[in-house]
Amino acid sequence: MPSPRETIIAALHARLSALPAIALRGDVLPERIPAAGLLILRDGEPGDPAVTLSPLRYHYQHRAEIEAVVQGTARDTAFDALCASIGAAIAADRTLGGLCDWVQAEAPRPVDLPVEGAASLKAAVIAVILHYSTADPLA
Template sequence: MTPRETILAALNARLSALPATALRSEVLPERVPADGLLILRDGEPGEPEVTFSPLRYHYQHRAEIEAVVQGADRDAAFDTLTASIGTALAADRTLSGLCDWVEAEAPRPVDLAVEGAASLKAATIAVVLHYATDDPLS
Protein backbone atom coordinates (compact mmCIF):
# COMPACT_ATOMS: atom_id res chain seq x y z
CA MET A 1 0.00 0.00 0.00
CA THR A 2 1.07 3.57 -0.62
CA PRO A 3 1.74 5.87 2.37
CA ARG A 4 -1.47 7.79 1.56
CA GLU A 5 -3.61 4.64 1.61
CA THR A 6 -1.86 3.36 4.73
CA ILE A 7 -2.61 6.64 6.52
CA LEU A 8 -6.26 6.68 5.43
CA ALA A 9 -6.66 3.02 6.50
CA ALA A 10 -5.15 3.86 9.90
CA LEU A 11 -7.54 6.80 10.29
CA ASN A 12 -10.46 4.55 9.36
CA ALA A 13 -9.31 1.96 11.91
CA ARG A 14 -9.18 4.68 14.57
CA LEU A 15 -12.77 5.69 13.71
CA SER A 16 -13.89 2.04 13.68
CA ALA A 17 -12.88 1.75 17.34
CA LEU A 18 -15.57 4.29 18.29
CA PRO A 19 -19.11 3.18 19.26
CA ALA A 20 -20.59 4.69 16.08
CA THR A 21 -20.67 2.69 12.86
CA ALA A 22 -17.70 3.71 10.71
CA LEU A 23 -17.67 3.32 6.92
CA ARG A 24 -15.22 4.41 4.27
CA SER A 25 -16.28 5.98 0.98
CA GLU A 26 -19.82 4.58 1.23
CA VAL A 27 -23.13 6.23 0.45
CA LEU A 28 -25.37 7.29 3.32
CA PRO A 29 -27.43 4.21 4.26
CA GLU A 30 -31.21 4.38 4.62
CA ARG A 31 -31.01 3.94 8.38
CA VAL A 32 -28.64 5.64 10.79
CA PRO A 33 -27.47 3.33 13.61
CA ALA A 34 -28.50 4.33 17.13
CA ASP A 35 -24.90 5.21 18.12
CA GLY A 36 -24.42 7.37 15.02
CA LEU A 37 -22.66 6.99 11.72
CA LEU A 38 -19.22 8.08 10.50
CA ILE A 39 -18.26 7.99 6.83
CA LEU A 40 -14.61 8.67 6.00
CA ARG A 41 -14.05 10.32 2.62
CA ASP A 42 -10.53 10.20 1.16
CA GLY A 43 -10.58 13.92 0.44
CA GLU A 44 -7.94 15.93 -1.37
CA PRO A 45 -4.17 15.74 -0.87
CA GLY A 46 -3.70 19.21 -2.35
CA GLU A 47 -0.52 20.67 -3.83
CA PRO A 48 2.53 19.47 -1.94
CA GLU A 49 5.46 21.54 -0.78
CA VAL A 50 8.60 20.04 -2.32
CA THR A 51 12.04 19.81 -0.74
CA PHE A 52 15.19 18.52 -2.40
CA SER A 53 18.10 16.42 -1.20
CA PRO A 54 16.45 14.14 -0.45
CA LEU A 55 13.41 14.74 -2.65
CA ARG A 56 10.26 14.83 -0.47
CA TYR A 57 6.66 15.86 -1.14
CA HIS A 58 5.03 17.35 1.97
CA TYR A 59 1.25 17.11 1.96
CA GLN A 60 -1.52 18.64 4.03
CA HIS A 61 -4.12 16.12 2.92
CA ARG A 62 -7.71 17.10 3.78
CA ALA A 63 -9.78 13.99 4.43
CA GLU A 64 -13.40 14.38 5.54
CA ILE A 65 -15.53 12.60 8.10
CA GLU A 66 -19.28 12.79 7.68
CA ALA A 67 -20.82 12.48 11.15
CA VAL A 68 -24.55 11.73 11.34
CA VAL A 69 -26.93 11.07 14.23
CA GLN A 70 -30.69 10.62 14.34
CA GLY A 71 -33.23 10.52 17.10
CA ALA A 72 -34.99 12.55 19.74
CA ASP A 73 -31.85 13.66 21.61
CA ARG A 74 -29.72 14.22 18.53
CA ASP A 75 -28.01 17.38 19.86
CA ALA A 76 -26.47 15.54 22.79
CA ALA A 77 -25.72 12.47 20.64
CA PHE A 78 -23.98 14.65 18.05
CA ASP A 79 -21.93 16.39 20.72
CA THR A 80 -20.88 13.03 22.18
CA LEU A 81 -19.99 11.67 18.74
CA THR A 82 -17.87 14.64 17.68
CA ALA A 83 -16.13 14.75 21.06
CA SER A 84 -15.25 11.05 20.71
CA ILE A 85 -13.66 11.77 17.31
CA GLY A 86 -11.56 14.52 18.87
CA THR A 87 -10.50 12.26 21.73
CA ALA A 88 -9.55 9.44 19.34
CA LEU A 89 -7.41 11.76 17.21
CA ALA A 90 -5.78 13.46 20.20
CA ALA A 91 -4.77 10.08 21.65
CA ASP A 92 -2.26 9.62 18.80
CA ARG A 93 -1.65 12.66 16.62
CA THR A 94 0.77 10.72 14.37
CA LEU A 95 -1.33 7.58 13.75
CA SER A 96 1.48 5.44 15.17
CA GLY A 97 4.17 7.38 13.29
CA LEU A 98 2.49 7.30 9.86
CA CYS A 99 1.84 11.07 9.85
CA ASP A 100 3.71 14.09 11.10
CA TRP A 101 0.46 15.42 12.58
CA VAL A 102 -3.32 14.82 12.44
CA GLU A 103 -5.71 17.64 13.22
CA ALA A 104 -9.48 17.97 12.94
CA GLU A 105 -11.33 21.19 12.20
CA ALA A 106 -14.51 22.21 13.99
CA PRO A 107 -17.74 20.81 12.52
CA ARG A 108 -20.52 22.98 11.15
CA PRO A 109 -23.64 20.96 12.00
CA VAL A 110 -26.91 21.11 10.11
CA ASP A 111 -30.31 19.63 10.90
CA LEU A 112 -31.84 17.68 8.03
CA ALA A 113 -35.53 16.82 7.88
CA VAL A 114 -36.41 13.26 6.85
CA GLU A 115 -39.92 12.59 5.63
CA GLY A 116 -41.65 10.09 7.92
CA ALA A 117 -38.69 9.75 10.33
CA ALA A 118 -36.78 11.63 13.00
CA SER A 119 -34.56 14.45 11.74
CA LEU A 120 -30.83 13.96 11.20
CA LYS A 121 -28.07 16.10 12.62
CA ALA A 122 -24.99 15.94 10.45
CA ALA A 123 -21.69 17.66 9.74
CA THR A 124 -18.61 17.22 7.64
CA ILE A 125 -15.46 17.34 9.74
CA ALA A 126 -12.25 18.09 7.86
CA VAL A 127 -9.22 16.17 9.12
CA VAL A 128 -5.85 17.49 7.99
CA LEU A 129 -3.20 14.80 7.60
CA HIS A 130 0.35 16.17 7.48
CA TYR A 131 2.76 13.68 5.90
CA ALA A 132 5.63 13.41 3.42
CA THR A 133 6.39 10.94 0.65
CA ASP A 134 9.22 10.49 -1.83
CA ASP A 135 6.82 10.17 -4.79
CA PRO A 136 3.56 12.04 -5.48
CA LEU A 137 1.94 8.80 -6.67
CA SER A 138 2.72 6.92 -3.49
Protein backbone atom coordinates in the same frame (compact mmCIF):
# COMPACT_ATOMS: atom_id res chain seq x y z
CA MET B 1 2.13 -2.69 -1.09
CA PRO B 2 -0.19 0.23 -0.30
CA SER B 3 0.99 3.81 -0.68
CA PRO B 4 1.72 5.94 2.38
CA ARG B 5 -1.47 7.91 1.62
CA GLU B 6 -3.62 4.75 1.63
CA THR B 7 -1.88 3.43 4.74
CA ILE B 8 -2.56 6.69 6.60
CA ILE B 9 -6.22 6.88 5.58
CA ALA B 10 -6.70 3.20 6.49
CA ALA B 11 -5.14 3.89 9.91
CA LEU B 12 -7.52 6.82 10.44
CA HIS B 13 -10.45 4.59 9.46
CA ALA B 14 -9.26 1.92 11.91
CA ARG B 15 -9.12 4.53 14.68
CA LEU B 16 -12.67 5.66 13.85
CA SER B 17 -13.84 2.03 13.73
CA ALA B 18 -12.95 1.68 17.42
CA LEU B 19 -15.65 4.24 18.31
CA PRO B 20 -19.21 3.18 19.23
CA ALA B 21 -20.59 4.72 15.99
CA ILE B 22 -20.48 2.69 12.78
CA ALA B 23 -17.52 3.86 10.67
CA LEU B 24 -17.68 3.41 6.89
CA ARG B 25 -15.19 4.46 4.27
CA GLY B 26 -16.34 6.09 1.06
CA ASP B 27 -19.86 4.62 1.25
CA VAL B 28 -23.19 6.28 0.60
CA LEU B 29 -25.48 7.28 3.45
CA PRO B 30 -27.52 4.20 4.39
CA GLU B 31 -31.29 4.29 4.84
CA ARG B 32 -31.03 3.69 8.59
CA ILE B 33 -28.74 5.49 10.98
CA PRO B 34 -27.49 3.36 13.91
CA ALA B 35 -28.44 4.54 17.40
CA ALA B 36 -24.79 5.32 18.22
CA GLY B 37 -24.41 7.39 15.04
CA LEU B 38 -22.67 6.96 11.72
CA LEU B 39 -19.28 8.11 10.43
CA ILE B 40 -18.31 8.06 6.76
CA LEU B 41 -14.63 8.73 6.05
CA ARG B 42 -13.97 10.33 2.66
CA ASP B 43 -10.44 10.20 1.24
CA GLY B 44 -10.52 13.91 0.42
CA GLU B 45 -7.84 15.95 -1.32
CA PRO B 46 -4.09 15.77 -0.84
CA GLY B 47 -3.68 19.30 -2.22
CA ASP B 48 -0.52 20.68 -3.76
CA PRO B 49 2.57 19.50 -1.90
CA ALA B 50 5.49 21.57 -0.75
CA VAL B 51 8.64 20.06 -2.25
CA THR B 52 12.17 19.78 -0.89
CA LEU B 53 14.93 18.67 -3.25
CA SER B 54 17.67 17.20 -1.10
CA PRO B 55 16.45 14.60 -0.44
CA LEU B 56 13.41 14.80 -2.73
CA ARG B 57 10.29 14.82 -0.54
CA TYR B 58 6.69 15.85 -1.14
CA HIS B 59 5.08 17.33 1.98
CA TYR B 60 1.29 17.11 2.04
CA GLN B 61 -1.46 18.62 4.12
CA HIS B 62 -4.06 16.11 3.00
CA ARG B 63 -7.65 17.13 3.79
CA ALA B 64 -9.77 14.05 4.51
CA GLU B 65 -13.38 14.42 5.60
CA ILE B 66 -15.54 12.63 8.13
CA GLU B 67 -19.29 12.85 7.68
CA ALA B 68 -20.82 12.50 11.17
CA VAL B 69 -24.55 11.74 11.33
CA VAL B 70 -26.95 11.07 14.22
CA GLN B 71 -30.72 10.66 14.34
CA GLY B 72 -33.29 10.54 17.10
CA THR B 73 -34.93 12.62 19.77
CA ALA B 74 -31.70 13.38 21.68
CA ARG B 75 -29.70 14.08 18.56
CA ASP B 76 -28.06 17.28 19.88
CA THR B 77 -26.53 15.43 22.83
CA ALA B 78 -25.68 12.40 20.68
CA PHE B 79 -24.02 14.60 18.06
CA ASP B 80 -21.96 16.40 20.68
CA ALA B 81 -20.84 13.07 22.18
CA LEU B 82 -19.96 11.72 18.72
CA CYS B 83 -17.84 14.76 17.86
CA ALA B 84 -16.11 14.60 21.24
CA SER B 85 -15.29 10.91 20.68
CA ILE B 86 -13.77 11.71 17.27
CA GLY B 87 -11.65 14.44 18.86
CA ALA B 88 -10.51 12.12 21.65
CA ALA B 89 -9.62 9.36 19.16
CA ILE B 90 -7.48 11.75 17.12
CA ALA B 91 -5.86 13.36 20.17
CA ALA B 92 -4.92 9.94 21.57
CA ASP B 93 -2.35 9.47 18.78
CA ARG B 94 -1.76 12.48 16.55
CA THR B 95 0.77 10.58 14.42
CA LEU B 96 -1.38 7.48 13.78
CA GLY B 97 1.34 5.22 15.08
CA GLY B 98 4.13 7.20 13.42
CA LEU B 99 2.56 7.16 9.93
CA CYS B 100 1.84 10.91 9.93
CA ASP B 101 3.73 13.95 11.13
CA TRP B 102 0.51 15.36 12.63
CA VAL B 103 -3.26 14.89 12.50
CA GLN B 104 -5.69 17.64 13.40
CA ALA B 105 -9.46 18.02 13.06
CA GLU B 106 -11.37 21.19 12.32
CA ALA B 107 -14.55 22.18 14.14
CA PRO B 108 -17.78 20.77 12.68
CA ARG B 109 -20.52 22.94 11.20
CA PRO B 110 -23.67 20.98 12.10
CA VAL B 111 -26.90 21.13 10.13
CA ASP B 112 -30.32 19.63 10.78
CA LEU B 113 -31.66 17.63 7.85
CA PRO B 114 -35.38 16.83 7.77
CA VAL B 115 -36.37 13.29 6.83
CA GLU B 116 -39.89 12.67 5.59
CA GLY B 117 -41.75 10.36 7.97
CA ALA B 118 -38.85 10.02 10.44
CA ALA B 119 -36.84 11.95 13.01
CA SER B 120 -34.55 14.51 11.43
CA LEU B 121 -30.81 13.98 11.11
CA LYS B 122 -28.08 16.11 12.62
CA ALA B 123 -24.97 15.97 10.49
CA ALA B 124 -21.68 17.71 9.80
CA VAL B 125 -18.57 17.30 7.73
CA ILE B 126 -15.48 17.32 9.92
CA ALA B 127 -12.28 18.08 8.03
CA VAL B 128 -9.22 16.17 9.22
CA ILE B 129 -5.84 17.49 8.09
CA LEU B 130 -3.19 14.78 7.66
CA HIS B 131 0.38 16.13 7.53
CA TYR B 132 2.78 13.66 5.92
CA SER B 133 5.68 13.38 3.47
CA THR B 134 6.42 10.94 0.66
CA ALA B 135 9.29 10.36 -1.75
CA ASP B 136 6.92 10.16 -4.73
CA PRO B 137 3.55 11.86 -5.32
CA LEU B 138 2.11 8.60 -6.69
CA ALA B 139 3.50 6.40 -3.93
